[in-house]
Amino acid sequence: MKIPFLDLKLVNDATKSEMTAAFNRVMESGWYIQGKELEAFESEFSDYCKTDFCIGVGTGLDALHLLLVAYGIGPGDEVLVPSNTFIATWLAVTRTGATPIATEPDPDTYNISVQSIEAAITPSTAAIIPVHLYGQPADMDTINAVAEKHKLIVIEDAAQSQGALYRNRPAGSLGHAAATSFYPGKNLGALGDGGAILTNDKAIAKKVRELRNYGSLIKYQHDSLGYNSRLDEMQAAFLRIKLKVLSRANENRRQIARRYTEGLSDSDVIVPFVPEWAIPAWHLYVIRSNQRDELQAHLKANGIETLVHYPIPPHQQKCYSNDMNRSLPIAERLSAEILSLPISPSMPMEHVDYVVEKIRAFKR
Structure with missing residues (x-):
């Protein structure tokens, strides 16, 4: 018997006809960046995660990075990150010029330990990025209490936890904001790269929309030094199908x-x-x-x-x-x-x- 770790073709065959229809719909529309498919997916995924806003971006790494930038985190700041995680969590911090500070996990759950967070906080600490590792939520109420005490931003790395629940609340809705990934192997996987930011903060949502599109909300008007990181129409259409199942x-x-x-x-x-x-x-x-x-x-x-x-x-x-x-x-x-x-x-x-x-x- 041969058992692959993950057969993505078999996974995607379950929605193949719907995905084909979505592909044809986008092709026929003639609109491939920041259109109706993205707008619809952002609305549907924010509803699923019970947040006010969802902003689609190019990758999960971009989602983390743009959130940190939106919160003004940069050189001189420290961000607490798990010592056991995919390196993207650390890279997002390094991209901003801030310093990732490794904190050890709970040996039972493998998620970031509250005790290690408290021990690592310094006057330079600006944020915590708990990762819901392997799809299991971190102990967010306890983490949020520590963050509130020290006036820290909490950004969930929810790249592995689409559909997970913490005390009956969805992952992605548990901190100040969250970043997720739609890499093909994720629970909610695209047919290419993709990511998104989730938040209830209107100002942060607006800032991320600006940052993902060259620092622009109005065409050819650039209010900040932005980036090019946009979830395209085709991937948004595919994700709308995958979200339903x-x-x-x-x-x-x-x-x-x-x-x-x-x-x-x-x-x-x-x-x-x-x-x-x-x-x-x-x-x-x-x-x-x-x-x-x-x-x-x-x-x-x-x-x-x-x-x-x-x-x-x-x-x-x-x-x-x-x-x-x-x-x-x-x-x-x-x-x-x-x-x-x-x-x-x-x-x-x-x-x-x-x-x-x-x-x-x-x-x-």
Whole structure:
């Protein structure tokens, strides 16, 4: 049996006819940038996430960066970021000239630890970027309370959590603003790159709209030093189709995650811990093993593709290693033990059972 980590063609085949119709509609419209499809998607996605505003941009990295710029964060500022995350979270901070300050995760949830946030705050701290890692929400009420006490901006990195709930509130609606990504492998994935910003702050929404379009809200009138980062009409049209089936797709992921947990909870691997207040989107299902590499090789030999998210923490990447002279032991330990199992809305349960069987058959 061959089980891919993620078969995007199979995932997208479920909406192929609707996507084809959307493609034809945009082609026939003759309007390909900042038109009716984008306007409609922004309205529909903000409704889904229960925010007042959604602004589509070119990538998830751009979404984070433009938000930081909109809040005036730059040189001399420090931004608290998780030590275990995809490097885009850090890069967005570095792009502004601000300094990313790594904070260690909770060893159970792998999300940013409130204790590590409090320990890292200095007079230069301007913002916190909690990442809802693997699709599980961070403990936002506690984070927001710390931020309010110290007058800090909270920007959610919701790139992996479309459809996740925290105390029955959607990810993306839990801080001052949020950034998300529509990279094809995300729960809400485009057929190319894309991203968006979510907020209830009218002034921030207006500023981001200006920044994404060369610093312009009126054609040929440029009020700020802006960028070119726009979610195009074709991707917006595709995302409108995918948004309609997102809740059902996420429920499929939750059933798969439940099956994994039931099958592996008494095995030699560590399964994900989910707090009672969280309903993850299960972008990834990540186990831990102190023999991760051997287990991954065993699964590969049995036709099962797995990945590691992420094998090298940002502070150990070459682009940051000269700036980081301290050890981050929790992130480093996680990076050596984590293994992402196959999960997608189109994954058959017999494939899940096969993965469980082969993990349980692994001999240390």
